Amino acid sequence: MENVKTYSYDEASKASLNYFAGDELAARVWVNKYAMKDSYGNIYEQSPEDMHHRLANEIARIEKKYPNPMSAEEIFQLLDHFRYIIPAGSPMTGIGNNFQVASLSNCFVIGIDGDGDSYGAIMRLDEEQVQLMKRRGGVGHDLSQIRPKGTPVNNSALTSTGLVPFMERYSNSTREVAQDGRRGALMLSVSIKHPDSEAFIDAKMTEGKVTGANVSVKIDDEFMEAAVADKPYTQRFPIDSSNPLVEKKISAKKLWSKIVHNAWKSAEPGVLFWDTIIRESIPDCYADLGFRTVSTNPCGEIPLCPYDSCRLLSVNLYSYVENPFTKEAKFNFELFRSHVAKAQRIMDDIVDLELEKVDLIMSKIANDPQDDDIKHAEYHLWEKIKNKSSLGRRTGVGITAEGDMIAAMNLRYGTQEATDFSVDVHRTLALAAYRSSVEMAKERGAFEIFSAEREANNPFILRIKDADPQLYEDMKKYGRRNIACLTIAPTGTTSLMTQTTSGIEPVFMPVYKRRRKVNPNDTGVHVDFVDEVGDSFEEYIVYHKKFLEWMRVNNIDTEKRYSQEEIDALVARSPYYKATANDVDWLMKVRMQGAIQKWVDHSISVTVNLPNDVDEALVNKLYVEAWRSGCKGCTIYRDGSRSGVMIAVSKADKKEAKKDKETTPKMPVNLIQNVVEVRPKELECDVVRFQNNKEKWVAFVGLLDGYPYEIFTGLQDDEEGIALPKTVTKGKIIKQIEPDGKRRYDFQFENKRGYKTTVEGLSEKFNPEYWNYAKLISGVLRYRMPIDHVIKLVSSLQLKDESINTWKNGVERALKKYVTDGTEAKGQVCPVCGHETLVYQEGCLICKNCGASRCG
Known part of the structure; x- marks a missing residue:
């Protein structure tokens, strides 16, 4: 090279x-x-032109293996400028890239057949998810096979610990994996039938620990009917056993209310309408051959069987609107059908490219200088994945720019007219993709286990039969190349490159303002804002690219500096008015998802964005409507619901908070809950180590109800510091009162043999200046200032001594561990894209705009 x-x-x-x-x-x-x-x-x-040539050449190489191949130039024209067809991140990065040995699959699901409840099976899943994540894959797996808490086990523990400890194990493993700046992504699911499902639902609320995973509950129709009618529901383990070891009756309505409350409060758990998923699933027609769906990928758009995987690709819907934003706007269905057929061919080619990558991965593992015992598990994992990918040849053709397409057709997202049009588009896409898969079956052969008889009563297949009888007859005769073909994923950063709305979602905001720091003494500078430290900022308008196109079509000046009133008036004239993520008709959005879902054989990743002031009754209504509309899953996000720290609230607290609401409408819920003014004698404590210049330091974070209450910091392993074994990560801080009335704080921990060791007088071992700063920080922690605000306070301390500044950074890192994922880092600017779009995620700052990650 x-x-x-x-x-x-x-x-x-x-x-x-x-x-x-x-x-x-x-x-x-x-x-x-x-x-x-x-x-x-x-x-x-x-530039992307080079990338698209790389992709086109590799896909064309595969095409040449089969009859009637597409040329590299034909493929390039489909990819160029992200205009028509956009492979997802993993294929875009990995195809033709000889510098990395990584999978092209975006999504995996793993699972153990038979006794998935043994420690061996549980540990094997832990190892497998890490091995997949290091190859760029997002992973999902189901916990329904783990026996509920308190049931007998055949080991020294005597009884099971239940689901939650294993949720934490899998979550921690995910957080430890980073590949090329990417953290692992994990979905954990459990059946509502499971007796521990309530603990699963509450885990992220009360434990505050499962931060490395998305969690979703698999809900069956029987439960939903019982919840709506307020009837009892029976949980059991094993969940599908006719002779269960555990069985208990619960109030479905009460448990459903908890799901709704937690989703309202924290955006999790998501719900998977499992009977709908299984009923509609074509792969489940082959369940006895290994294609029984058990969970989904981290974003929920691909329900999968164990060891199957999927590659994704999107078609840019906006590009098929001719004369956009004019009275002559028209959707070119003929071109769309042609390109969808080619997109399906490209997806099948990418299956072959993935199988080549898997062979490279297996070859690398075989040649690694490790014992065969160590390598066997990883090698066998990829053998299983190769087998499933070869057997089913699953693909994931999807779309992006739905919101822009609707606007370009002069329709308003969330109206019945727009929904009807979208359904026409998705029906066309489904029929074109399935026709392409049948044509490939003629040329390349059907997927190995295809059986028209097995699929004869599948609802999705019956819709195809009704819409295109000839396609159905051809499919029966020739088979199909791919076991399933379609999905709608969140297109994320790829939509930034298409310069369109993401996936099926509406526009987030068509116009918004940003600030950039300026020198007020420079010529021509317009100072709009001065912050608390005297820095000057100029405001500038950012237009969504297709809104800008609407302005140009309507001869509206795009260079003028508009006032907020003028911007609002512009938006009100446009088809984006009342059609943003936060103000669409939420019920219509859910119904739209359900209507489109009928033409998507996998699933749809979509989030219903709600303003902060909506109540739980609306969330309940949306979830029930999603179930009734035929959605396979639903996720809601209430603005600001992940800020602050989640703390369980008693009924008395809720009443008090409700009484105070009128007088303190802006106060976060965590600030109107009980503040413990008298420190308990003992506090649970986390130990966080960090480097202060060349010195090793340690922070002791005292926790009350899982929330940081105080912090001590000092030198580690120093004659005048704290001698502490490296293995210690937790313990207790104990407050002692000396005979003369002075307070002393001791740290107590257990060694491996269970003996308790105490480090006396933490405060006496610290430099007085550090101790004073620690008291300041502890003071605001005790009065429940949100962690992100505390971090900002620590960051703003103006300290001249370099060593103290390094210590300050260490304290920030220690506290970031406790910031709830999704919390906005207000006032902080992304160093890559320059936008104030940073959120905390697993202790790191992640930019929602460009995906940049900054840890530490």
């Missing part, structure tokens, strides 16, 4: 900026995430 051309970051950024017509965010995202690089950071592609 010595003669291969490389580019500097500036060269790639400049070329990409030109490619994206000046869109800095799109250019940065592409260079940072998708340009081909080696492990040393050398960049081998100057």
Whole structure:
């Protein structure tokens, strides 16, 4: 590879900026995430044009294996400028990339057949999810096979610990995996039938620990009917046994209310309408052959059987609208059908490319300098994945830019007219993709276990039969190349490069304001805002790209500085009015999802965004409507519901909070709950180690109800510091009162043999200056200031001594562990894209706009 051309970051950024017509965010995202690089950071592609040639050449190489191949140039024209067909992140990064040995699959599900309740099975899943995550895959698995808490086990523990400890294990493993700046992504699910499902539902609320996983509950029709009618429901273990070991009756309505409350409060758990998923699933027609669906990928759009995987690709719907935003706007269905057929071919080619990647992964494992005993589990994992991918050849053709397509057709997202049009588009897509899969079966052969008889009564197949009888007859005769074909995923950063709305979602905001720091003494600078430390900022308008196109079509000046009133008036004139993520008709959005779901054989990832002031009754109504409308799953996000720290609230607290609501309407719920003013004698404690310049330091974080209450910091393993074994991560801080009335704080922990050891007088071992700062921080923690605000306070401390500043950074890192995922880092700017769109995720700051990650 010595003669291969490389580019500097500036060269790639400049070329990409030109490619994206000046869109800095799109250019940065592409260079940072998708340009081909080696492990040393050398960049081998100057712009997306190079990437698309790489992809086209590799896909064309596979095409040549089969009759009637598409040429590299034909494929390139479909990919160029992200106009028509957009492979998802893993295929886009990995295809033709010889610098990394990674899977092209976005989604995996794992699981153990038979006794998945043994420790061996539980540990095997833990190992397998890590092995997949290190190859860029998101993983899902189900916990319904783990026996409920308190049931007998055949080991020294005597009784089972239940689901929650294993949720924490899998979550922690996910947080430990990072690959090329990406953290692992995990979905944990459990059946509502399981007797521990309530503990599962509450785990992220009360434990505050399962931060490395999304959690969803698999809900059956019987439970939903019982919840709506307020009838009892029977839980059992094993969940599908006719002779269960455990059986108990519960109030379905009460448990459903808890699901609704937790979703309202924290956006989790998500709900999976499992009977709908299984009833509609074509792969489950082959359940006895290994295709029984057990869980979903982390975003929920691909229900999968164990060891199956899926690659994803999106079709840019906006590009098929001719004369967008005019009275002559028209959707080109003929071109759309043609391109969907080709997209399905490309997806099948990517299955072959994935099988090549899996062979490379297996070869690498075989040649690794490790004992065969160590390598066997990983090697066998990829053998199972290769087998499932070969057997079913599952694909994931989806869409992006639904919101922009609707607006370009002069329709309003969330109206019945827009929904009817979208359903027509998705019906067309489904029929074209399935026709393409049948045509490939003629040329390339059907997937190995295809059986028209097995699929004869599947509701999705029957819809195809009704809509296109000839397609159905051809499918019976020739088979189908792919066991399932379609999905709608959240397109995330790829939608930044298409410069459109994401997936099936409406526009987030068509116009918004940003601030940039300026020198007020520079010529021509307009100062709109001065912050608390005297820095000056200029406000500027950011337009959604397709809203800008609407302005141009309607001859509206795009260079003018508009007032907020003028911006509001512009939006009100546009088809984006009342059609943003936060103000669409929420019930209509759910019904739209259900209507489109009938033409998507996998599932749809969609979030219903709600304003902060909605009540739980609305969430209940939305979830019930989603079930009745035929959705396979539903997730809601109430604005601000993940900020602050989640603490269980007693009924008395709720009454008090309700009474105070009128006088303190803006106060976060965590600030109107009980504050413990008298410190308990003992507090649980986490130990967090960090480096202060070249010195090893340790922080002791005292916890009350899982929330940081105080912090001590000091030197570790120093003559005047704290001698502490490296294995210690938890213990207790005990408050002691000396005979003379002075207070002393001791730290107590247990060693491996269970002996308790005490470190006396923590405060006496600290530099007085650090101790004073620690008292300041502890003071605001005790009065429940949200952790992100405490971190901002610590960060703002103006300290001249470099060593103290390093200590300050260590304290910030210690506290970030307790920030609830999704909390906005207000006032902080992304160093990559320059936007105030940073959120805390697993102790790191993640940019919602460009995906940049900053830890520490």
